[in-house]
Amino acid sequence: xxxxxxxxxxxxxxxxxxxxxxxxxxxxxxxxxxxxxxxxxxxxxxxxxxxxxxxxxxxxxxxxxxxxxxxxxxxxxxxxxxxxxxxxxxxxxxxxxxxxxxxxxxxxxxxxxxxxxxxxxxxxxxxxxxxxxxxxxxxxxxxxxxxxxxxxxxxxxxxxxxxxxxx
Numbered sequence: 427x428x429x430x431x432x433x434x435x436x437x438x439x440x441x442x443x444x445x446x447x448x449x450x451x452x453x454x455x456x457x458x459x460x461x462x463x464x465x466x467x468x469x470x471x472x473x474x475x476x477x478x479x480x481x482x483x484x485x486x487x488x489x490x491x492x493x494x495x496x497x498x499x500x501x502x503x504x505x506x507x508x509x510x511x512x513x514x515x516x517x518x519x520x521x522x523x524x525x526x527x528x529x530x531x532x533x534x535x536x537x538x539x540x541x542x543x544x545x546x547x548x549x550x551x552x553x554x555x556x557x558x559x560x561x562x563x564x565x566x567x568x569x570x571x572x573x574x575x576x577x578x579x580x581x582x583x584x585x586x587x588x589x590x591x592x593x
Contacts, residue, residue, distance in 0.1 A: 436510030443509070447565040452511030454557045455570070458577075459502045460514055460524035461553065465546050466495040468528065472539040484536045487591075491543070491584060498577060505573055525553060540591045547585040554578035 435449055443451070473488035503513045514520060521528070526546050534542065554574050562571035 434512055439510035441509075443565070443567050447567060448509045448511065450565045451561055451567050451570050452506055452509055454561065455502055455506045455509075455511070456514045457523050457525065458550075458553065458557065458574075459499065459506065460520040460522075461526045461546075461550055462495060462499045462502060463520050464524045464526045464528065465543070465550065466492055466499055468526075468546065469495060469543060472543065475533050476536050476539060478536050480536060484539075487587075488539075491587075494580065494584065498580065501573075502577075505570065509567075509570070525549065537592065540588050544585055544588040544592065547581050547588065551578055551581045551585065554581065 435445060435452065437445060439448065469488055469492040473485060473492060476484045476488060478484070503515075506513045514523065526549060529542065554577055558571045558574035558578065561567045561574060
């Protein structure tokens with residue numbers, strides 16, 4: 427599935443990054459897009475299904491988080507297109523290449539929801555850190571390196587917010 431998005435690159439994008447390098451970066455961005463969309467969906471699910479004495483606070487907190495993730499999803503897709511690539515854009519494609527996993531049929535407590543989201547953000551941070559280095563060192567794409575570092579910093583802040591609810 428990802429092969430099509432990577433192999434059908436626009437060749438007339440002349441931005442100082444070789445076609446094969448852009449293909450590598452687009453592969454990274456599509457995997458990230460899948461993870462971000464899955465995390466967005468999980469956070470939205472928790473927003474809808476949270477219950478308990480802290481309902482209002484948690485409901486609003488999850489909303490703030492999924493709104494930030496929604497912005498990030500759009501920026502990742504646009505970065506992919508800027509490089510001449512196609513984006514994965516269906517739930518089926520997302521689930522095939524995402525590193526993160528769903529928990530269908532589970533309706534955990536609010537604290538377990540927070541713990542689950544924290545683990546996903548930490549996993550995403552590790553992927554972003556590795557991928558940012560790869561974009562610069564292997565693919566000679568400092569722009570995407572910088573872009574991924576910016577996303578990593580947002581995830582680090584979101585993880586800190588989640589972690590603060592658990593302390």
